[in-house]
Amino acid sequence: MPGFGAGFEFQIVAMRGQADTYFSLITAPFFALVFMSIMEYSGRTDLNSHAVIAPMLITMWTAALSFSGEMISEDRENGRLESLIAAPMSFAMLLFGRLCACMLLALPSFLMSYLAAGSVFGYWLSFEQPLLFASALVLTAAATAATATALSAVFVIAPGARSVQNTLSFPVYLLGGVLVPVSQYPGWLEGLTRIVYLSWGADLLRAATTPGAELENTICYLVMLGLLGATAFALGRLFISRFLQRARALGALAKE
Amino acid sequence: MTAAIDIRGVTRSYVVKGKPDFMALKGIDLTIPRGEVHALLGPNGAGKTTLCRILSTVLLPTSGTVTVLGHEVVRDAEKAKQCLGVVFGGDRGLYNRLSARQNLNFWASLYGLRRGERRRRVDELLDRMGLAQRADERVQGFSRGMKQRLHLARGLVSDPGVLILDEPTVGMDPVAARDFRDLVRELRADGRTILMTTHDMAEAAELSDRVSFIDDGNLALTESPTTVGNIVSTRERVDARGVPQEVRDRLTGLAGVAAVSETEAGVLRVETEHSEATRQVLMTIVAAGVTDVSRSRPSLEEVYLHLIGRRGMAVGG
Numbered sequence: 001m002p003g004f005g006a007g008f009e010f011q012i013v014a015m016r017g018q019a020d021t022y023f024s025l026i027t028a029p030f031f032a033l034v035f036m037s038i039m040e041y042s043g044r045t046d047l048n049s050h051a052v053i054a055p056m057l058i059t060m061w062t063a064a065l066s067f068s069g070e071m072i073s074e075d076r077e078n079g080r081l082e083s084l085i086a087a088p089m090s091f092a093m094l095l096f097g098r099l100c101a102c103m104l105l106a107l108p109s110f111l112m113s114y115l116a117a118g119s120v121f122g123y124w125l126s127f128e129q130p131l132l133f134a135s136a137l138v139l140t141a142a143a144t145a146a147t148a149t150a151l152s153a154v155f156v157i158a159p160g161a162r163s164v165q166n167t168l169s170f171p172v173y174l175l176g177g178v179l180v181p182v183s184q185y186p187g188w189l190e191g192l193t194r195i196v197y198l199s200w201g202a203d204l205l206r207a208a209t210t211p212g213a214e215l216e217n218t219i220c221y222l223v224m225l226g227l228l229g230a231t232a233f234a235l236g237r238l239f240i241s242r243f244l245q246r247a248r249a250l251g252a253l254a255k256e
Numbered sequence: 257m258t259a260a261i262d263i264r265g266v267t268r269s270y271v272v273k274g275k276p277d278f279m280a281l282k283g284i285d286l287t288i289p290r291g292e293v294h295a296l297l298g299p300n301g302a303g304k305t306t307l308c309r310i311l312s313t314v315l316l317p318t319s320g321t322v323t324v325l326g327h328e329v330v331r332d333a334e335k336a337k338q339c340l341g342v343v344f345g346g347d348r349g350l351y352n353r354l355s356a357r358q359n360l361n362f363w364a365s366l367y368g369l370r371r372g373e374r375r376r377r378v379d380e381l382l383d384r385m386g387l388a389q390r391a392d393e394r395v396q397g398f399s400r401g402m403k404q405r406l407h408l409a410r411g412l413v414s415d416p417g418v419l420i421l422d423e424p425t426v427g428m429d430p431v432a433a434r435d436f437r438d439l440v441r442e443l444r445a446d447g448r449t450i451l452m453t454t455h456d457m458a459e460a461a462e463l464s465d466r467v468s469f470i471d472d473g474n475l476a477l478t479e480s481p482t483t484v485g486n487i488v489s490t491r492e493r494v495d496a497r498g499v500p501q502e503v504r505d506r507l508t509g510l511a512g513v514a515a516v517s518e519t520e521a522g523v524l525r526v527e528t529e530h531s532e533a534t535r536q537v538l539m540t541i542v543a544a545g546v547t548d549v550s551r552s553r554p555s556l557e558e559v560y561l562h563l564i565g566r567r568g569m570a571v572g573g
Contacts, residue, residue: 006365013358014351017394079348082314083410087366088337094366248316251270251309254344 003089007097015101024062025109031055032113035179036121045123049209052110052117052125054179057202059109060141061172063102064148069165071095072156072243082253085244092149092237099148103141125209133208135222140201143229147197150232153239157246177202197228258326260418260449261288261311266320268306268473280306282473283320288451288466290325290417293444295460296453298470304453307470308422311451312342324418338367341416343424347403352396356387356406359395360413367414381409386435401428408436412443419443421452425459437463492534494526495519496541497548503540510536 015021035051072095075081085091118124127133154161173179176198182190183203193199200221207213215221247253268281281303288294296304309315310322313333322329327336351359357378364374382388385405395403404426411419425433433456440463443450454460460467461481469476469484477484499507507526508516512533517525528534534551541549 002368003366006362009365010362013362014354017353078352079344080351082309082312082344083342083349083363084366085314086312086337086340086342087363088334089366089368248314251306251315253314 003091003093004097004100006089007094008101009097011098011101012104015105021105024059024066024105025112028055028059028109029112029116031058032116033120036117036123040121046210048117048121048123049125049206050179050181052113052123053202053205053209055113056106056110057140057176057178057198057205058173060103060106060144061169061176061178061198063105064099064144065151065165065168067099067102068148068152069155071098071152076156076253079254085248085253090237091244092233092240095152095240096145096149096233096236099145099152100142102148103145106137106141126211127209128211128213129208132218133205136201136204136208136225139222139225139229140198140205143197143201143225143232146229146233146236149236150239151236153236153243157239157243172196172198175199181206194224195228197225197232200225200228257290259287259323260290260292260325261286261294261451262321262323263287263307263311264321266307266310266322267318268303268310268315269318279473281310281317284470284473284475286468286475286478288449290449291444291447292465293440293450293463294452295464295467296451296470297455297457297460297467298453302470303473304470305422308342308344308420308451308453312340312420313337338414339417341411341414341419343407343411343419343421347400347407350395350403350406350410353394355392355394356382356398356409357391359406360409363410364413369414377413377415381412384439385409386432401432404428405432405436408439416448418449418451421450423453423455425454425456433459492528492531493552494528494534494537494541495523495550495552496526496546497523499524499541499546500544503544503546507537507540510540513537 032052032055035054036048039045039047039051072081075084084094114125155165175182175193175196177185177193178198181203182193182199185193203215204218204221204225207215207218244253263284263286266281266284267279269277269279272278284303284307296307298304306315310317311324311329313329313336316330324336325339327339329336351362354362360378360381361374364377369377379388382391385408387402387405387409390398390402395406398406404424405428408421408424411421425436428436437459440450440452452463464481466478466480467484468478504516504524507513510533512529513526514529515525515527517527519525526537528537538549538551
């Protein structure tokens with residue numbers, strides 16, 4: 001995967017030195033406490049695992065939106081895009097590698113949510129199926145990065161799309177079943193949610209951490225999550241290729 | 257043997273709203289053999305950077321073909337990129353929040369260098385560019401000249417056979433510029449092919465095997481710096497200070513004198529058409545008691561001005 005490793009390694013180095021990278025983490029334990037309060041108050045302590053998993057998924061999606069909106073445009077505005085395109089590697093893989101590294105932010109986010117729920121409400125999330133949890137986490141992160149790769153191209157092809165960037169948060173939380181399982185939604189809405197990769201990932205993560213919870217067909221969930229992620233990445237590659245071809249034709253790679 | 261760079265009939269036009277298309281390149285033909293240092297000279301807007309961008313695969317030509325070490329830059333871009341090192345001008349283009357070492361490490365990884373090889377290459381380049389002492393400082397604190405040196409290191413990180421340098425010495429202090437010239441000589445000794453754009457005539461004359469003059473999207477001339485001087489002016493030139501007016505008048509009337517003028521520095525300049533006329537001019541001036549006299553051929557800068565014209569601050573197009 002030429003470009004992936006370079007992007008992944010670079011983004012870790014770049015994020016290490018930037019304090020603003022970590023802002024999204026500050027909200028994670030607060031989200032966990034708010035969600036836990038709702039579960040406790042409503043007497044649905046069986047859904048406590050949802051309250052701990054949701055902030056991690058929110059951090060992932062927030063990071064995806066934030067970084068995908070900036071990566072190409074920042075490189076273009078700072079005169080780096082031409083040099084990147086002149087290098088012999090896949091630009092889409094480079095972006096995907098960078099965005100996968102951004103997904104690592106989900107790990108401290110999860111840890112903080114876990115500690116907040118445990119220390120304040122005495123609820124310590126149990127890892128009932130650790131292997132499933134790890135697989136679902138990796139696949140969800142990769143699918144989020146893949147979706148962000150496609151979004152990054154959309155944001156640069158259609159700069160107007162960036163104005164709706166911030167409004168993409170809550171619809172995706174809802175359609176992704178980040179807090180409430182999509183099986184609880186009205187039937188017509190549930191069908192729509194199944195084209196959002198996050199709905200499969202969230203169900204898998206919750207199933208792996210909720211005692212007694214079983215999915216009808218775990219493999220099917222994993223495959224669907226992988227397929228939706230792969231589709232997003234294929235679209236991302238296509239969009240980026242179109243953008244680069246157009247920019248090379250118009251001479252628009254550099255922004256003076 | 258395949259040429260390092262082969263440019264055939266390259267044109268490039270840009271769409272300008274409400275106006276006819278702007279032709280930045282109007283049919284360029286140029287072949288640069290391997291191991292040559294080639295300078296591209298021309299005023300702002302002449303098409304130098306457009307040509308560099310096409311060569312480095314980031315801009316598509318409107319028509320024509322360009323090959324780098326046998327690889328066509330449009331159809332076979334990935335292979336062409338592997339042979340190329342590119343340094344675009346200016347002090348932008350770096351990750352300012354990262355150190356010089358981190359910047360180079362990243363660029364080296366883009367060219368597929370493995371960890372050990374990358375570390376060795378980055379250390380070597382930092383040392384060669386005089387940046388080793390500040391390798392771990394953030395680039396945002398660097399001077400323009402230091403950033404330019406880091407750009408050069410970036411261009412060399414993949415050890416390319418062909419190096420494209422777009423205004424490489426812009427912003428460098430004289431010492432750094434001299435070091436850069438030494439570096440270009442070393443690179444040439446390594447057998448690398450270098451195409452560089454520059455406004456610095458002395459630099460082009462000193463470093464290049466051949467120079468090309470480009471103006472308004474056309475290639476005006478490609479020759480060695482010495483040959484260019486001879487082609488443009490078969491004339492000789494006599495410069496003198498303190499020449500009385502009556503002698504000036506007499507010089508103007510001498511056979512074989514093409515022009516008599518005064519430079520901005522107040523030096524009388526007499527251009528002659530052949531050696532006999534030069535001898536007559538010298539005798540006339542010396543007989544008038546003038547001793548501050550010199551004889552020379554035109555510099556590359558004068559050739560440039562002769563070919564491109566005295567356009568001042570105006571840009572081409």
